[in-house]
Amino acid sequence: MEGATRAPVINRPAHNRLVPGSSPGGPTKFFAMVNDNGEKILRDQVLLLVKMQEVDLRRSQQQVEERSLPEKLQIAEQALQKKKEEFSKLQAKSAEKDRGRREQELELKVQEEQVVKLRDRLIKLKTNEEYKANLKEIENAKVRKGELEESLLISMEEGDLLKKEISDRALSIQEAEQQFQVEKGKIEEALSTLSVTARSLESEWISLSEMVDQNILDDYKKLLIQRKGLAVVPLHGNTCGGCNFSLPPQLIALVKTCEKILTCTYCHRILYTPVKTG
Numbered sequence: 521m522e523g524a525t526r527a528p529v530i531n532r533p534a535h536n537r538l539v540p541g542s543s544p545g546g547p548t549k550f551f552a553m554v555n556d557n558g559e560k561i562l563r564d565q566v567l568l569l570v571k572m573q574e575v576d577l578r579r580s581q582q583q584v585e586e587r588s589l590p591e592k593l594q595i596a597e598q599a600l601q602k603k604k605e606e607f608s609k610l611q612a613k614s615a616e617k618d619r620g621r622r623e624q625e626l627e628l629k630v631q632e633e634q635v636v637k638l639r640d641r642l643i644k645l646k647t648n649e650e651y652k653a654n655l656k657e658i659e660n661a662k663v664r665k666g667e668l669e670e671s672l673l674i675s676m677e678e679g680d681l682l683k684k685e686i687s688d689r690a691l692s693i694q695e696a697e698q699q700f701q702v703e704k705g706k707i708e709e710a711l712s713t714l715s716v717t718a719r720s721l722e723s724e725w726i727s728l729s730e731m732v733d734q735n736i737l738d739d740y741k742k743l744l745i746q747r748k749g750l751a752v753v754p755l756h757g758n759t760c761g762g763c764n765f766s767l768p769p770q771l772i773a774l775v776k777t778c779e780k781i782l783t784c785t786y787c788h789r790i791l792y793t794p795v796k797t798g
């Protein structure tokens with residue numbers, strides 16, 4: 521990479537494990553920005569990067585939220601859909617029960633007519649055997665009629681229970697539908713707020729980036745991806761605020777002078793001394 525199209529503004533630690541004899545004692549060569557007010561400008565540049573990093577962090581948090589919201593809506597919609605499907609199944613079951621009940625009613629009617637017919641036939645019969653056989657038939661027809669009446673009663677009770685369940689569920693679906701619409705409205709509102717905030721963060725990012733040297737900006741963007749959103753870190757005493765490793769004293773001293781943009785020997789993040797407030 522080094523010495524390709526341009527010299528990197530951000531120093532790479534001189535210690536390179538691939539180069540025999542390379543010292544882990546700390547970076548020994550830097551790309552210095554040549555400027556009369558070099559120190560001040562570099563300090564500002566790093567602080568601009570810190571601000572950009574905050575904006576980038578907020579942007580990535582926003583993106584996570586932006587992705588999660590439609591998923592939330594989809595889950596709520598699927599739950600409602602499932603309830604509706606169960607309700608349809610219940611309605612179909614009830615319709616089937618009604619059909620069965622009507623068939624039983626018809627069958628019962630036929631059986632009742634059969635009993636009447638057999639009774640009417642009694643007076644026309646000549647022999648005692650025929651009479652006895654007819655009485656037996658009447659008896660059987662009555663038993664069958666009784667059985668039909670009983671199962672019809674059970675069917676009617678079951679049908680009533682199903683209808684009660686359907687009316688209860690219809691109410692609960694109505695409530696779930698209303699809840700879903702409220703939830704949907706909230707999510708849509710949150711998404712629109714997010715998109716407004718995203719636009720304002722975007723313009724904040726752009727105006728910050730316009731103040732940063734292009735090479736520094738390019739290195740920052742690369743580092744931000746490589747270091748998962750943390751490219752610029754403060755010194756915490758003698759340790760790196762990114763990886764928490766102790767840094768060589770000469771590197772700490774150099775970071776404090778703000779003469780160059782320096783990176784951690786271990787995680788390669790850009791180092792800066794925290795701003796003292798007050």
Ligand SMILES: [Zn+2]
Pocket residue numbers: 760761762763764765784785786787788789
């Ligand atoms: Zn580090």
